[in-house]
Amino acid sequence: MTVLAVFRSRSHTIDFLSRLARYGVSAQAVNTPKEAGVGCGLSAKFNISALAQVKNVLRNNHYSSFVGFFKLEILYGRSVVTPI
Numbered sequence: 001m002t003v004l005a006v007f008r009s010r011s012h013t014i015d016f017l018s019r020l021a022r023y024g025v026s027a028q029a030v031n032t033p034k035e036a037g038v039g040c041g042l043s044a045k046f047n048i049s050a051l052a053q054v055k056n057v058l059r060n061n062h063y064s065s066f067v068g069f070f071k072l073e074i075l076y077g078r079s080v081v082t083p084i
Helices: 010-022 049-061
Strands: 002-006 027-031 042-047 067-073 078-083
Touching: 002 010, 002 049, 010 027, 010 042, 010 049, 042 049, 049 067
Parallel strands: none
Antiparallel strands: 002 042, 002 067, 027 042, 067 078
16 A cells, blocks of 8 residues: 655655654655645655654654645546545
8 A cells, every 4th residue: 555644845855754764764755636635735755654754753853834644546547545
């Protein structure tokens, strides 16, 4: 399953992705789907298997613009975004 970490700040998203890379977490920057209804337009996308590591990075750093985690599914060519 694919998970998005959504932020309201592009710079926080980019910093977060950099920190994830330092911890060996595979993640990429993606456009935040409009269905999420929040954010700056840029999110971090990663596999749910990395969620514990991702949460540790969030806990150890101050990201005031962090909105939350969202499950991303593509159904019939449309993005379905659900908060988790």
